[in-house]
Amino acid sequence: MAQVSLEQVRKVYPAAKGTQPHVAVAGATFDVADGELLVLVGPSGCGKSTLLRMIAGLESITSGTLRIGDRVVNDVAPKDRDIAMVFQNYALYPHMDVAGNLGFGLKLRGASKDEIARRVGEAAKTLELDALLARKPGALSGGQRQRVALGRALVRDPQVFLLDEPLSNLDAKLRTGMRVEIARLHRQLGATMVYVTHDQVEAMTLGQRIVVLKDGHVQQIDTPMALYERPANLFVATFLGSPAMNVLRGRVVRADGLSLDMGEGVRVPLGEGAVPEAWIDRDIAIGVRPEHLVPAPAGGVSPVVEMVEALGNETLVNLRLGAQALVARVAPHAAPSVGSAMPLALAAGQWHAFDAGSGGAVAGLGGFAAIGASPPLPSPRGGEGNS
Template identity: 65%
Template sequence: MAKVRFDGVRKVYDNGQVAVHGASFDIEDGELMVLVGPSGCGKSTLLRMVAGLEEISAGTLSIGDRVVNDVAPKDRDIAMVFQNYALYPHMTVAENLAFGLKLRGHGKAEVQRRVQGAAEALGLAAMLDKLPRAMSGGQRQRVALGRALVREPSVFLLDEPLSNLDAKLRHSVRAEIAQLHRKLGTTMIYVTHDQVEAMTLGQRIVVLDEGRVQQIDTPMALYQRPANLFVAGFLGSPAMNMLRGRLKSSSVDGLALELADGPLLPLGGLTLSPGWFGTEIVVGVRPEHLQPSEAVGHFSAVVEGVEPVGNEIFVNLRHGAQPLVMRVAPQPLPAPGERVGVAVTPAALHFFDAGTGQRLEWVPG
């Protein structure tokens, strides 16, 4: 096991494109860290730099106590799992697992020990004589994980390993990866564009956009206190409602947001910085923090669609020109085209600077 440290790591391609802008953060020994963000954000580039498959333009990258900028991939004590399984089709599971070990000159007894250990850890012990074509996608991905596992590396690198699996298999293999990490306690760096994978797997998450680190924290801290508009909008499904307007306050109505098209949206009784009033601001509210209510002081919205998804319902609303999504427990709701009263949970609101997109801190009062 080993700690991984990025210190001002930068990647610039020959055409001048900057893929990573000075990333600096640590991945602790034994931690499962997830790198997440949209396509082209730099997450796979960071992983490939750890693997030694991309040169580092500036900064230093350390694995353990050793700077590895100029260390060959084979000498970094890492193992990588790609999104395509890359199994040898003519080899059995046992042969696929053993192949890399034999190339490195390990003895027969050591190879057998490691192969058997990986097979048992991943539930492959009964499949060692099978060829990849006789296995499901989830089983083949487990073999790919096993091929990395037998290396007994200091750091595991996983590059979107579940992207080729269907939703049901993604869930089961994701659980297996989490269980494997708990069992091994090995440092793992996991790259994905899927926020569900990130939130369920990561002990901490690095959120990236356009080659820049936006925020690093635990999954729930990111969800509950996003540092900026990008993080707030990226994490959460359905996405956070973003309301742009100007804050107003009165002794009668309490705090309200005057939306761009005119209507006021009551936000409840809050104590906020006077400096926020009269200037453009973005208020974020998660769909679960909007709930049906006919109480005085709440607002009404037109129902545009109702999406039952089993244990909850997503309600698409419109307040003036502002679209909103409300997440509720199963219950009778007005039909599309009808109006529904909506209450906001004041203490759960998020406030962002409309110009910089940065979070504005406040204490619920």
């Protein structure tokens, strides 16, 4: 196995007539440690698959340096990079049985029959395909076909495994099972793996570290829990986590202490010292995870319950606070009825603050904030508060 290093790697597609050049990847710099499973994640069009294809040699590099081990491979052909790639589509040969599919790449490389049989046998045992070696792909389930595709890469014994959304064609149950398979395979092999997905659940459960991309730019690189608990910006905060982080937007004001003025008579108390003086009278976005919306003493105006999603092990409560939609995660039997008010608070020290303009995380913010309306503020309709 080997380390993969990228230094200011860029991919720019030439301009079509009447358009500007398209920057698919803008200066990516990071290392994949020897034996690490690193995940590239982001929405469609963020550049994650392009980045993986540059590592594989299937896309040329516009500028920057790419190393696999100690070797610069910018101009090295894909077949000479000692990598194996698993694609979204299985692309198995329908006329060959499982054994033939597993060993076909080795046969093309001139391996002996004994070597092919040995490696195919080892891969089949590792992936629990022993009993399926004589079957054709048409007689396999989706999960079994995906395991054959993994095995075809495994028999190569490459320096680096590259996996491009390999589970996206499977149903939810099979995806869960194959995530376990891939994690087990990585632990067993100690292999260097780069895994691309748009699914944040896959990223959080599989990655030892995650690279979050948006519009070709690396947003943050860290362990799953560090990204979840300490997001660098609003995009990372809202992209990772299901349901997504709640975002409260407003202006920091000093009125009966520091508060977030969300308009329409809704103010969220922030607590003294929670916001640096420099942020008073400035727009800000406060993020709070659904599990960090906690019950609060009654009083003032509270969010109104719009829908309750009972999921068995937990309950998601969809709420409305003025024009703001919120989601709270509560215990299975703790849900209120639809249409009722649900007094809530932000768990102490568990909320995040971001610059409303740039989306960057604001240092020095955090603390307790009760959600409700400040009674002295009249609503536009002349009442006290607004739900």
